[in-house]
Amino acid sequence: MILRLTFALALIAFTAAAQVAEIGVHGGMSLLSNKELVPGVELGDGFRLGFRLTLNSYRFFGHEFGYAYNRTNLTLDQKYGMAIHQGGYNFLAYALPEGSPVRPFFTGGAHFNNYVPPGSSVTSGGGSTKFGLNYGGGVKVRVSPMFLIRADVRQYHTPKPDFFIQAPSGWLRQTELSAGFSFAL
DSSP, X not given: OHHHHHHHHHHHHHHHHOOOEEEEEEEEEXXXXXXXXXTTEEEOOEEEEEEEEEEEEETTXXXXXXXXXXXXXXXXXXXXXXXXXXXEEEEEEESSOTTOSEEXXXXXXXXXXXXXXXXXXXXXXXXXXXXXXXXXXXXXXXXXXXXXXXXXXXXXXXXXXXXXXXXXXXXXXXXXXXXXXXEEO
């Protein structure tokens, strides 16, 4: 009986300390390079807001699913506001094991960008969707048993949107600088 009770208490303590999943929000900057779409037309830097769900499957590895709304502008004869909706999957490799109060990580994955030009709506199918690859890193810091803060730097490589008569060439590079907080489950 005592052995069973000890085992049950140890199991409860272990699962309470284990960080199985995180759900959080983030915000930051979206910096674009190689941003000329066609001669005289380019995208501008902006901000981003998003959320991420992370499933930590092993002491040093995790899987992350996320969405971000990026607000940018399209410069023609003047600046017009537009959106980039971004969703994707990333694999995480942590430098320190699960349970560490500070966890630097490296990440890489695949994503999509849905570029929504001025006057269009993502709900009416008025965008150009492109698939790409991304990589980066960051750090997560546990501030309490249930909360953590994080900072990320990521680079996204995606083909340029093609909502013009002339098809753009090359890849758009987007740098994410963001910070956020998460709930650890």
